[in-house]
Amino acid sequence: MALHFQSLAELETLCTHLYVGTDLTERIEAEKALLELIDSPECLSKCQLLLEQGTTSYAQLLAATCLSKLVTRMNPLPVEQRIDIRNYILNYVASQPKLAPFAIQALIQVIAKLTKLGWFEVQKDEFVFRDIIADVKKFLQGTVEHCIIGVIILSELTQEMNLVDYSRPSAKHRKVATSFRDTSLKDILVLACSLLKQVLAKPLNLQDQDQQNLVMQVLKLVLSCLCFDFIGSSADESADDLCSVQIPTTWRTIFLEPETLELFFNLYHSLPPLLSQLALSCLVQFASTRRSLFSSPERAKYLGNLIKGVKRILENPQGLSDPGNYHEFCRFLARLKTNYQLGELVLVKEYAEVIGLIANFTITSLQHWEFAPNSVHYLLTLWQRMVASVPFVKSAEPHLLDTYAPEITKAFITSRLESVAIVVRDNLDDPLDDTATVFQQLEQLCTVSRCEYEKTCTLLVQLFDQNAQNYQKLLHSASGLAVDMAIQEGQFVSHSCEQCAIVSRAISHCQNLALSQVWQ
Template identity: 85%
Template sequence: MHLQQEVEPETLKLVGQPVLTSRATSYAQLLAATCLSKLVTRISPLPVEQRIDIRNYILNYVATQPKLAPFVLQALIQVIAKLTKLGWFEVQKDEFLFRDIITNVQKFLQGTVEHCITGVMILSELTQEMNLVDYSRPSAKHRKIATSFRDTSLKDILVLACSLLKEILGKPLNLQDQSQQNLVMQVLKLVLNCLTFDFIGSSADESVDDLCTVQIPAPWRTLFLEPETLDLFFNLYHSLPPLLSQLVLSCLVQFASTRRSLFSSSERAKYLSNLIKGVKRILENPQGLSDPGNYHEFCRFLARLKTNYQLGELVMVEEYPEVIRLIADFTITSLQHWEFAPNSVHYLLTLWQRMVASVPFVKSTQPHLLDTYAPEITKAFITSRLESVAIVVRDHLDDPLDDTATVFQQLEQLCTVSRCEYEKTCTLLIQLFDQNAQNYQELRHSASGITVDMAIQEGRLAWLIYLVGTVLGGRLTYTSTDEHDAMDGELSCRVFQLISLMDTGLPRHSNEKIELALLWFLDQFRKTYVGDQLQRNSKSYLSQPKDLHLLSPLATPTCSGSHMKT
């Protein structure tokens, strides 16, 4: 480390060139590249002539050494990118000295496949470097360089990458050839780096994925309006193996996130229509979605559609009825296979949550069909979670209930969806709760003690308690009626009766999962039906069951219709 920090300009001759030109090991070459990187990024910059010499030497070196180890090639390309960024505004005789990088790369693109890969990697690394904030230097200078790069070169790089993809797609692909596969991968990474560029200097937190809108510059508008651009990536998705098609979907996520203000109303409708056609094509040929990476990116893609487009715009698309049916089927299948890519379900639930929440604001006369499909989504979530319990217990798998953070997140998303056609959801929950509570009561009275059946039944009851709390919480997010309040009372009563039943068996029959679920339910009930904003005439407060003394008369729900024995 001390050697790298104390390196002087002469190190280029003493260390860099001799090591690179000799038959040194790859690790010695990496050390030389690292020394050069430290040299060119010093706070006190080298003379411009020396920096130009270093850049030209490395460009010539990587062009004449096609068999370099990947990590050595990457390290040398990073030196080129750093030199270009730091010298972006260097001028000599009214000519920018370091901005001819695209011209230099064109020479690589006209060579062999290996040379083409190197050229694409240079552009990709440069795009990343321009987007990377160097906190050892003034942020204003970084932003000035990044903005200039965005305005003068980034669009040209994207157009060049898309033209390379068109050439690749237009030729017979031999993906058994590792070089060709690597070329496609590098070009797709280049496109993705262009589309994820920090266009407005927001330095947005990457963890806030769902709220992301890509601030595409106005001069890029014509490129995005061309139907061939989206068609290119959808065609690539269907032509490439999963390792590469995942990158294609990542690019499509960015296309779906393009800021609304880039287009006029008619242009936006046309652009959305092309996106929806692509979604339909993928769902009609879902073989690629069996890959977890593709599946995850496609779920992100669907969620981004609703993030950037209103439900009223979606229903106006000609293919909407067929596409919403396909998305519903895809979601139901995903929920039923709960063990497959569980982290991706978040995006599907986000899609349906936002769709259902938008229903009151839709002014279009076109049917949104959510009253048909939202109850099916809710039913699939409920039944799949109950069915998962037996598999988890008997096969000793990781219990989803143990990941409370994910459970709470999914339930908060489901609460809005569950209130759409609430009668259907309530009827299902009542039926399942009565059946499982009766089974639980019978097992408690049996002489077998703690058994696998008891563990399964307790897991199912825990899920049902969570779900009852969830649908109660949905009252605050969706339009409710007196009839809905009465249904909430029917469900709440069953949980309170279960509490009473469990209290009689403490501590012998205590269960941590059920107790955590009860805390969730009580919290949701408190938020919804207890407090200063409570409507005292709510139908959930019609009567006080004679066997319950857990709540004050003010906050005790009706028990009409309950069949649970206490």
């Protein structure tokens, strides 16, 4: 392929080879041609040609890719040229709202990169790249397609500001991200919440794909705002159970308004699963808000509103049949205990009722172990931390864990024993083969079983004796089937794992208590 382009046809051939071509040699040549096009003095004019006369969505994607690489080079374009590119793309997507989503996304990413890199650019005593919210409001006054584009612009910008570019000085990134947080992020969150309130204010047409897409984009925008790295900690998302969201103090009024939490609980109950899952993801972040944002009375009120939302969800559990909703709700419950003390939880008016509902939900979840198995970790985390907190509770209010923790322990043990038959008969993957998960769950169960050890030990002995009797019968039965033997042996293995883990942890716990008494 020639590396110098003279016509639109040659450029579109490059698009084909680059994005949908199957020939590796042609693709490599196309990538080389792309690099040469970016370095060419004609790059901007060729991009404009692709955008205005290209016949496929890949033409717009190629133009966006070239512009993105062009504006992020270490030797930046003159500020006037960057402003022209930004304004051109804004006008272009406004005039072409029905472009392919991936093409619009790629073009908007260019706007986000330009805005971030030029955040401190000044002309005539004005920051020339900071009027992005004013530009977006023009989109919000248009059609639904224009509203979606406006929201995507804000979402991409928020994500871009949060993204560390390791090819550039980290101090500069933090300076830009901090300035964006202090000057614009709160306004973006308020704008997104106002759009969601407008959605709930009128009857939802769930058959309208554009309206669904708009709600999805707004919820993603809220989630991007709440997941922002507010203090530059670059928190590892894999440490999910340890996260505390460092909401800025200036956002306090938003969080103190009961209508804020109520909005997202209402959205969860009103939207289809794909969207209600996003509403729950936002609530996970709300539940993770740093404690120091509130005074003690404010924190108690905020927690009370969260617990009311939990009660409402568990009393109307239809939405939890969706695996996505179920998973996010389990995360939500775990985050509640991460950020609030048991002594605070027991003081909530609805605590006794809600802890019972959560216990029943957990037991049902453990009994249906094959449904969203990765979510069980969060439920066990909740109960593990609740039980571990019992010695530190000074409130006279009953925590009721001595009632429910043994039930959780029993449900876990019996459900794992019962799962053996299903695994063997249906030839499913054996959960015991995942040693890392088994070890983690048993660690959590050991703490939960600390409540009422006597009940746990009685249950273990009873189940072991029962399994032993059944196994003896099979050994002496002439008609014993191989499948039945495999099931009984599998139950012995499962039971032994649980028994060894619980007993060893009990011994360790007793030793620690004895040592603490010696030191005292």
